[in-house]
Every structure is written in structure tokens, then in C-alpha cells.
């Protein structure tokens with residue numbers, strides 16, 4: 128663990144002005160139990176040994192770093208590299224924290240895992256963890272996302288999960304979190320709410336980051352071994368921010384420029400994007416303080432992006448903090464740029480990226496020509512199999528973009 132990671136957040140979960148745990152009284156003892164269990168169990172030799180075994184023999188880690196030579200040649204300028212979380216079992220980085228949370232739940236004597244999901248990747252990963260550990264699984268998912276991410280819904284059901292459709296409000300990720308919290312209230316004795324990103328009340332932003340840290344540790348070693356130096360720039364898409372914190376945390380104490388890429392959707396008008404750091408204000412959401420996109424009444428605003436997994440009006444508190452301190456630069460890519468990147472990577476590298484990850488690819492394609500001789504490492508957080516029906520039905524093979 129780096130100096131930064133050891134000192135951040137504070138004991139009670141604050142990343143500067145952001146984070147904390149604003150909980151309804153009935154949930155307080157349950158979050159205290161999770162905090163104590165995490166502190167005690169996750170540092171034990173037994174937990175570490177078992178998690179290492181799972182990562183190697185079940186997840187297939189380490190995932191490689193690939194030099195995207197064709198894409199680099201086409202863009203001109205910087206050399207682009209990708210950390211291949213699409214090759215992690217189940218096809219995205221989400222399994223890194225799900226297996227660890229499942230293992231923690233088993234040590235705690237829990238019998239059920241539950242969570243919200245947007246793109247379905249976290250739901251699939253958690254259902255996988257539940258199957259592996261022989262636990263029940265309950266996944267809350269907005270109706271809009273259920274329609275858009277049908278293959279992942281089928282996968283969750285095949286893995287034995289109960290998928291609960293969420294039909295109120297915007298019927299998307301925020302409402303899925305609301306619905307899951309509601310259900311968790313009545314079963315917190317036996318279930319662990321394995322929140323899907325570096326969001327939620329303390330200890331989740333810290334715990335999920337630390338379980339995703341493996342991505343940054345591997346990527347740093349692999350990049351050094353491949354090129355003899357560290358990358359000049361590291362970039363990742365930011366929804367809640369778990370894949371970004373995973374890779375950033377490996378480079379946070381280095382002289383490496385870090386970029387978070389938010390979804391600009393179809394325009395910068397409120398309701399048509401989910402660029403929370405770019406346009407948000409301080410506020411509370413789902414039990415923690417962070418930047419929030421708010422409507423005229425001060426409530427979380429409706430959001431839009433082509434990538435369901437980035438569709439959230441809040442962001443992990445650590446990102447709000449790293450934005451404030453200036454350690455990470457937050458920028459954006461819109462739907463069109465992400466779709467173009469989706470097609471470009473598929474055709475010229477043989478890698479179909481998740482629409483979420485395509486935002487990071489779009490950033491690298493845009494920035495490469497501005498940084499000749501430099502290197503850009505992106506976190507390719509997931510594969511795009513889940514998106515192919517939606518993309519081809521709506522955008523064909525991308526010729527009109």
C-alpha cells in the first residue's frame with residue numbers, strides 16, 4: 128500500500144470534505160459491523176491467502192497490459208496502452224471487489240449478497256461471487272437498464288440471482304440503489320450489501336478502492352516491465368469511480384498525470400449527461416457527501432449516457448476530493464465519441480470494449496495527437512459483449528457516426 132492509501136480516508140471515512148456515513152439509525156450497527164469486519168478480517172493472513180488464490184485460479188489474474196499499436200498509429204502522437212480488465216473473469220473489473228466482498232461476507236457468516244447494478248456488470252460479478260461462495264443473491268436493476276442490457280440479465284439469472292426490476296423514478300442506477308437500500312433494511316442481519324462502486328457510506332468507498340487496487344499494482348509493474356518506464360498519462364472512465372480508483376491508486380504517489388473521463392451524454396444540458404464532477408455541486412446522496420448533479424429543487428437530477436454503468440448523478444467521494452486537490456484532472460467524452468471509439472477499437476485492435484470503457488478509449492484517441500512521444504495507459508474496464516445488440520440495433524456498424 129502506498130503512503131497516500133494508508134493515510135486516506137480518515138478513520139471515519141472522510142476524503143477531505145467528502146465521504147462520511149450519513150445513515151438512518153437502523154442501519155448504523157450494520158455498517159459498524161462491516162467496518163469492524165473489514166479492519167479485522169481483510170488484513171488476516173487467511174483472508175489474503177484465499178483472495179490471492181481466487182484471483183489467480185478463478186478470476187484469471189493478472190490481466191495483461193496490451194500495446195494498442197494499430198490505434199496508436201491511426202491516431203498519431205502518443206502510444207496507447209490498455210490494462211485489460213475485459214479479460215478478468217465475467218468481463219469487467221467489477222469481479223475484483225465482488226469476490227473480495229463475497230469472501231468477507233463468508234468470514235462474517237452472512238448467507239446472502241445483494242446490490243444494485245447499472246450495466247449489469249456488477250450484478251453479474253456479484254451473482255458469480257454468490258454462486259462461488261454458495262450464497263443467495265439479490266440484484267436491483269432499473270427497468271431501462273434491464274431492457275438495454277438484456278444479455279447480462281440472462282447471465283445473472285443463469286448464475287442463480289433474483290433480479291428485482293425497479294420501476295419508479297428514472298428507472299435507472301440511482302433508483303436501483305434506493306430500492307436495494309430499502310430491501311437491505313429488512314435483511315441486514317443475514318445479508319451483505321455489496322455496493323457496486325467506490326460510493327455509499329464509509330467503509331465502502333475505501334474498501335472497494337482497496338479491493339480494486341490490484342489493477343493499479345499489476346498495471347504499474349507490467350508497464351515498467353514492458354517499456355522500462357512509467358506511463359506519462361493514465362486514464363479511466365468514471366461512473367461511481369471504482370475502475371478509475373483501481374488504476375489511479377497504483378500511480379497516485381508517482382509523477383504520472385491521472386485523468387478521469389466522465390460521460391457527456393448527448394449535450395451539456397442538465398438531464399442529457401452524467402458529468403457529475405464537471406457540473407455537480409456539493410451535496411449528499413445515498414448516505415455520503417460528494418459532488419451531485421442537482422435539479423432546480425436540489426434533488427439528484429436525471430442523467431443520461433449511452434453507457435448504463437456511468438448513469439449516476441453522484442460520484443465516489445475520493446474523486447470529488449482528488450478533483451479539489453487537483454491530483455486528478457477530470458474531463459469528458461460524449462456518446463458519439465464513445466461510440467466511435469467502440470467501433471474503432473473493435474475494427475482495428477480486435478477488442479470490443481464496454482461502452483463505459485469506450486469513454487476512456489475516446490479520451491486516448493482525442494489526446495494522442497496532442498502528446499507526441501508520450502504514453503497513455505487506459506483502464507479498459509470491461510468487454511462490450513453486453514452492448515453489441517443495443518449498439519448494432521441503434522447505430523448499425525457505426526458508418527453514420
Ligand SMILES: Cc1ncc(COP(=O)(O)O)c(C=O)c1O
Pocket residue numbers: 219220245246247248249323324325364365366367368369370371435436437481483484508509510
Ligand atoms: C465495464 C464497466 N466499466 C465501468 C463501469 C463504471 O463503474 P465504475 O465507475 O465504478 O468503474 C461499469 C459499471 O457498470 C462497467 O460495467
